Amino acid sequence: MKNNQNFYYGKHYIDSKDINNVTKSLKSFLSQGPQLINFEKKVAKYFGSKYCVAVSSATAALHISITAMNLKKNSKSYTSNMTFVATTNACLYNNLKIDLIDINLDNFNINLDQLEAKLKKLSPKEKKKKKLIIPVHFGGLSVDMKRIHDLKKKYNCYVLEDASQSMGATFHKKYVGSCKFSDIAVFSLHPVKSITTGEGGLILTNNKKFYEKLLLLRSHGLEKSKKNHWQNNMLFLGYNYKITDFQCALGISQLSKLKGFISKRNKIAVFYKEKLKSLNINFQNFDKSRYTNAYHYFIISFVKEVSNKKNKLFLNLLKKKGIYLGKQYLPIHMHNFYKKKISNKFVNSEKYFKQSYQLPIYPSLSKRNLEYICDNIISASKKLNM
Numbered sequence: 001m002k003n004n005q006n007f008y009y010g011k012h013y014i015d016s017k018d019i020n021n022v023t024k025s026l027k028s029f030l031s032q033g034p035q036l037i038n039f040e041k042k043v044a045k046y047f048g049s050k051y052c053v054a055v056s057s058a059t060a061a062l063h064i065s066i067t068a069m070n071l072k073k074n075s076k077s078y079t080s081n082m083t084f085v086a087t088t089n090a091c092l093y094n095n096l097k098i099d100l101i102d103i104n105l106d107n108f109n110i111n112l113d114q115l116e117a118k119l120k121k122l123s124p125k126e127k128k129k130k131k132l133i134i135p136v137h138f139g140g141l142s143v144d145m146k147r148i149h150d151l152k153k154k155y156n157c158y159v160l161e162d163a164s165q166s167m168g169a170t171f172h173k174k175y176v177g178s179c180k181f182s183d184i185a186v187f188s189l190h191p192v193k194s195i196t197t198g199e200g201g202l203i204l205t206n207n208k209k210f211y212e213k214l215l216l217l218r219s220h221g222l223e224k225s226k227k228n229h230w231q232n233n234m235l236f237l238g239y240n241y242k243i244t245d246f247q248c249a250l251g252i253s254q255l256s257k258l259k260g261f262i263s264k265r266n267k268i269a270v271f272y273k274e275k276l277k278s279l280n281i282n283f284q285n286f287d288k289s290r291y292t293n294a295y296h297y298f299i300i301s302f303v304k305e306v307s308n309k310k311n312k313l314f315l316n317l318l319k320k321k322g323i324y325l326g327k328q329y330l331p332i333h334m335h336n337f338y339k340k341k342i343s344n345k346f347v348n349s350e351k352y353f354k355q356s357y358q359l360p361i362y363p364s365l366s367k368r369n370l371e372y373i374c375d376n377i378i379s380a381s382k383k384l385n386m
Contacts, residue, residue: 003372007360009297009326010192013261018253025249032219032242039248042255047177049185049204051211054248055218058164058188060241061201062090062134064217065184068210069158071096071130078118079134079162080110081332081349087134087162088332096132100332102346106285108138108299108356111348112147119155131157137166137176139358140194140265140294141286145171145181152182164188165296167195168262172290177204184210189247192362194261194294195254197247218242264363265295268370272298272359275374279381280304297326300377301356302386310384311354317380323373326358 025035036054044052055061066077077091081100091098101115115133133152135143145161152159159182163169167187169176177185184207187193189200205211216223221238225231273283281300286293306314318325331349333342360373380386 003322005369006322006324007365007369007373008324009328009358009360011360011362011364012191012196013257013363014250015257017256018250021249021253022246025246029245031244033245035245035248035252036243039251039255042252043177043202044204046255046258047175047204049177049179050206051204051208053203053205053211053214053218054243054251055201055203055241056243057199057241058162058186058190058201059086059090060218060239061186061188061203062086062160062162063093064214064239064241065160065186065203065210066090066094066096066132067217068213069130069132069160069183071132071158075129075131076126077132077134078115078157080136080138081346082108082110082138082329082352083136083162083332084164084329085332085335085338086164087136088338091132091134098341100342100344100346102348103138103352105282105301105348105352107141108284108301108352109141109143110135112144112151116151119151119157122155127155129156131155132160133157134160134162135182136162137164137169139284139297139299140166140169141284142166142169142171142176142291149181158183161185164190164201165193166294167193168258169294170292176294177202179204179206183207189251193296195251195258197243197251197254200243200247200251261363262294265298265361266293268361268365269293269295269298271367271370272300272361272374275370276300276377279378280386295361297328297358298361299356299358301352302381304355304386305351306355306386310386314357314380314384314386317383318376321372321376323360323376325360327353327356328358329353 040052073095077096082103161182163176163185166176184205187202189197217238218241221236222232280303
């Protein structure tokens with residue numbers, strides 16, 4: 001089959017409705033106007049949370065979400081070693097100590113047995129102190145939030161869901177973002193995510209105190225005067241993490257398509273699983289009675305070890321066919337910056353990184369596209385005896 005296209009692991013989808021919504025908004029407010037208020041209300045209603053705060057990025061969302069919790073300096077934070085650096089960076093921005101946890105190889109999410117074991121070993125004094133757990137819903141699949149909630153109550157923790165990749169996923173028939181089992185959840189609106197505003201992030205919570213502080217943190221820590229703007233009063237150190245009104249106009253339009261986007265991603269996942277089942281690979285495993293997957297990534301993980309040489313050959317064979325697989329992420333402890341801070345070994349994270357790839361998955365892929373991608377993955381993996 002001949003191909004004149006390039007296929008990447010992710011790609012945004014913009015249609016005429018999106019363009020019209022943005023164009024219309026440009027004739028009115030550009031920043032912090034009615035589109036922002038409308039977008040936040042629609043998001044909160046959609047996912048079943050009381051409050052939503054839209055900001056300039058998911059990194060900004062993580063940063064000020066932790067700030068709003070007002071944890072003491074050097075408080076402990078626990079998160080997955082398999083995540084984007086923004087998760088751990090946000091902890092450092094807030095002067096927290098980071099304790100990384102390895103992943104499970106069945107679903108690539110944080111290993112909750114290891115997390116619980118670490119919490120159990122804390123001294124009585126440490127158990128009384130407020131701590132933070134950041135479960136990362138990797139690839140679009142929720143962590144077991146019921147168990148996280150139990151640990152939160154038992155060990156005096158806040159829970160911040162890094163749900164950047166999982167907008168549209170559910171756990172126990174509730175949308176990720178409802179915050180039923182957490183204090184705050186954060187979504188990303190980056191172009192390759194479930195929906196996009198170009199760049200942007202969303203913070204969802206049911207906690208009014210957090211919500212009110214987040215609004216101030218988003219805009220320099222300023223409390224706005226109801227009479228005169230020159231009387232705006234800075235209450236504490238905040239940031240300029242505002243999102244534009246035309247981005248929110250795009251977000252409103254994109255949100256109306258979310259169910260369709262997630263449905264298409266799930267159909268692509270079913271196709272891949274069927275077409276690639278002959279290969280010696282594992283997929284992200286989960287209990288369909290408890291979870292639905294947003295499939296930000298479609299992950300294949302080879303059972304046999306993949307050498308560096310074979311990895312390069314595999315990726316290059318597919319690039320020549322216009323297929324660009326993802327290799328997210330370099331585990332946190334392997335980044336040069338974090339190597340200086342973390343000496344632990346994370347066997348599963350390293351194995352995942354060596355042997356796993358993300359396949360193209362986005363709404364505009366046709367069946368013909370998918371057949372072409374699968375045929376070439378099968379051919380390349382067999383040629384290299386993977």
